[in-house]
Amino acid sequence: MNGPRSNGVNGQSHASPKVNGHANGTAASRDHQDTQGSSENESPSTPSRMPRPVHGRKESNPLAPPFIVSAPGKTIVYGEHAVVHGKAAIAAAISLRSYLLCTTLSKSKRTLSLRFPDIGLDHTWHIPDLPWAAFKHPSRRKKYYDLVTSLDQELVDAMQPHIATVSPKAKEQVQQRHQQAASAFLYLFMSLGSESSSSCTYALRSTVPVGVGLGSSASICVCISTALLLQCRALAGPHPDQMSKEAEDQLERINRWAFVGELLIHGNPSGVDNTVATNGHAVLFQRHDYRKPPAVEILRNFPELPLLLIDTCQAKSTAAEVAKVGNLKAAHPAVTGYVFDAIDSITRSAHDIVTGDDPGSEESIAHLGELMSVNHGLLIGLGVSHPRLERLRYLVNESGVGWTKLTGAGGGGCAITLLKPSQPSPSSTHTNGDGTHRSALQELERQLKSEGFAKYETTLGGDGVGVLYPAVINGKEIDQDMFLDVEGREGVEELVGGKRDRDAWTYWRP
Numbered sequence: 001m002n003g004p005r006s007n008g009v010n011g012q013s014h015a016s017p018k019v020n021g022h023a024n025g026t027a028a029s030r031d032h033q034d035t036q037g038s039s040e041n042e043s044p045s046t047p048s049r050m051p052r053p054v055h056g057r058k059e060s061n062p063l064a065p066p067f068i069v070s071a072p073g074k075t076i077v078y079g080e081h082a083v084v085h086g087k088a089a090i091a092a093a094i095s096l097r098s099y100l101l102c103t104t105l106s107k108s109k110r111t112l113s114l115r116f117p118d119i120g121l122d123h124t125w126h127i128p129d130l131p132w133a134a135f136k137h138p139s140r141r142k143k144y145y146d147l148v149t150s151l152d153q154e155l156v157d158a159m160q161p162h163i164a165t166v167s168p169k170a171k172e173q174v175q176q177r178h179q180q181a182a183s184a185f186l187y188l189f190m191s192l193g194s195e196s197s198s199s200c201t202y203a204l205r206s207t208v209p210v211g212v213g214l215g216s217s218a219s220i221c222v223c224i225s226t227a228l229l230l231q232c233r234a235l236a237g238p239h240p241d242q243m244s245k246e247a248e249d250q251l252e253r254i255n256r257w258a259f260v261g262e263l264l265i266h267g268n269p270s271g272v273d274n275t276v277a278t279n280g281h282a283v284l285f286q287r288h289d290y291r292k293p294p295a296v297e298i299l300r301n302f303p304e305l306p307l308l309l310i311d312t313c314q315a316k317s318t319a320a321e322v323a324k325v326g327n328l329k330a331a332h333p334a335v336t337g338y339v340f341d342a343i344d345s346i347t348r349s350a351h352d353i354v355t356g357d358d359p360g361s362e363e364s365i366a367h368l369g370e371l372m373s374v375n376h377g378l379l380i381g382l383g384v385s386h387p388r389l390e391r392l393r394y395l396v397n398e399s400g401v402g403w404t405k406l407t408g409a410g411g412g413g414c415a416i417t418l419l420k421p422s423q424p425s426p427s428s429t430h431t432n433g434d435g436t437h438r439s440a441l442q443e444l445e446r447q448l449k450s451e452g453f454a455k456y457e458t459t460l461g462g463d464g465v466g467v468l469y470p471a472v473i474n475g476k477e478i479d480q481d482m483f484l485d486v487e488g489r490e491g492v493e494e495l496v497g498g499k500r501d502r503d504a505w506t507y508w509r510p
C-alpha cells in the first residue's frame with residue numbers, strides 16, 4: 001500500500017500499516033473499544049489476528065489516522081414502489097459515489113462533528129450530553145450484529161432534543177434535509193458507539209445528486225454504517241485475500257445498519273437502495289417479511305446496458321412518494337395488488353433476460369426496453385409520475401432513440417432511457433432542418449438541455465462499499481480542509497484517487 005505507515009492505534013506502533021492483521025485493516029480504535037467496557041463490540045473474526053495493546057499512558061496515545069469510506073448511488077431498473085410492498089426489484093450501482101472522511105480528534109475534545117457541505121450542514125454535539133442512558137439501557141441496547149428492522153420510538157424521542165438543535169433557523173425544507181441526515185447519523189452513532197467514543201469529525205462529499213432518485217441517502221447511510229462499525233472494531237478487513245464468506249458477512253453487517261439509517265431518512269424503505277449501495281454490481285431484491293432479511297441475488301454479470309440517465313431537475317421527496325403509494329394501497333388494496341403483481345412479473349421477465357445467454361442481443365434489448373415502458377405505465381397508475389417526467393418521455397419517444405421509465409421514487413427526479421441498439425452513434429450524422437448535422441441522439445440531448453433537463457454520465461455496476469485506510473493517495477495524506485475545499489465531481493474524484501491509485505482502496509469482495 002502506498003503512503004506513510006500508520007501509527008496503529010492506542011499507542012501501538014505496528015510494523016506495517018496493517019491494523020487487525022489486515023492490510024488496509026479496520027480503522028478501529030482499540031482505545032474506543034476498551035472504553036466500551038464490553039467485549040460485545042469485538043468482531044468474532046478479529047481478535048486472534050489483533051495485536052493486543054499495551055496500556056500505556058493515555059496522553060501519549062497517537063490518534064488513529066484519518067480514513068475514508070465510500071459507497072455508490074444506484075438506479076432502479078425495474079420494480080420501484082412495488083418492492084416496498086414485497087415484490088421483486090432490480091437495481092444497479094452507478095459510478096457516482098459518496099465519500100466520508102473520518103478524522104479522530106484528541107480525546108480531550110469530546111465532540112462529534114458533522115461537516116456535510118453538499119447540503120450545507122455543519123453541526124457539533126458534545127458527546128457526554130447525548131442521551132446515552134436511553135440508548136445503553138439493557139432493554140434497548142443493540143449489538144453490532146443485531147438485525148434491526150424498525151426504529152425504537154423511545155430512542156427516536158430521546159434523540160429528538162439533540163436533533164432539534166440542528167440548523168434551527170434554516171428554511172423548513174433545508175432544515176428537514178439537515179435533520180434527516182443528522183438523525184440517521186446520530187441513531188447509528190448512539191447504537192454502535194458509547195459515551196467514551198473518540199471525538200471525531202465526519203466530513204462528507206458526494207458526487208451523487210441529492211434527492212433525485214439515485215440513492216443519495218442510501219449511499220451516505222452505507223458510508224456512515226461502515227465508518228462507525230470500523231471504529232467500534234466490528235468489521236474484519238477489507239483485505240484482498242479475505243475468505244468469501246467472511247467478506248459476505250461484513251457486507252451483511254454494514255447493510256443492516258445502513259438500513260436503520262434509511263429508516264430515519266425515508267420512513268418506510270424496502271432496503272433495496274442500501275443493499276445495492278453496499279454490495280455494488282446489480283441486485284435482484286425482494287423483502288417478503290420485514291422482520292427477516294430480504295432475499296438478495298447479486299447479479300455480478302449484469303450487462304453493460306446502453307443507458308441515458310436524465311434528471312428532470314424537479315425536486316421530490318422519496319418519503320412523500322412512498323407514502324402516496326401506501327395511501328393508494330389502503331384505499332384500493334385489490335387494484336394496487338394487481339399493479340404490484342404486474343410490476344413483479346416485469347422484473348422477473350427482465351431478470352430472465354439479463355441472466356440469460358445473450359442479454360446484449362438486439363432482441364433482448366428490445367424486450368428489456370418494452371418492459372421498461374410498461375413498468376413506467378404502471379408507475380403512472382400508482383400516481384408517482386410528474387409532468388416533467390412525461391415531457392421527457394414524449395421527447396425521447398419522438399426521437400425514437402429508446403425506451404424510458406422513471407427511476408427511484410418518481411414525483412420528479414430521474415428517468416432512465418435504454419438506447420436502441422440500432423441507434424446511430426453520436427458521430428454518425430444526418431442533416432436537420434436547420435442545416436446542421438446531428439444524430440437523433442445528439443438532437444435529443446440538445447433539446448433536453450434547452451428544456452432544463454440534466455444528463456449524468458455514469459456507468460452501471462462496479463464495486464460497493466470501499467475503504468481507504470489510511471486516507472493517503474500516492475503518498476499524500478488527504479486532510480479535512482483539502483477534502484472540504486476541493487471543487488466539483490472531478491475535483492472530489494481526483495482527490496480521493498479512484499483513478500490515480502486504484503490499489504489504495506480496498507473492497508469486501510465475496
Ligand SMILES: Nc1ncnc2c1ncn2[C@@H]1O[C@H](COP(=O)(O)OP(=O)(O)OP(=O)(O)O)[C@@H](O)[C@H]1O
Nearest residue numbers: 118177180181206211213214215216217318408409
Ligand atoms: N451528500 C449528502 N450530504 C448530506 N446528506 C445527504 C446527502 N445525500 C443525501 N443526503 C440525505 O438524504 C436525503 C435525501 O434522501 P432521499 O431518499 O429523499 O433522496 P435519494 O436517496 O437521493 O432518492 P431515492 O431514495 O429516490 O433514490 C437528504 O435530505 C439528506 O438528508
Ligand SMILES: C[C@@](O)(CCO)CC(=O)[O-]
Nearest residue numbers: 080081269270271408409
Ligand atoms: C420508491 C422506492 O421503491 C425506491 C427509492 O429509490 C422506495 C424503496 O424501495 O425504499
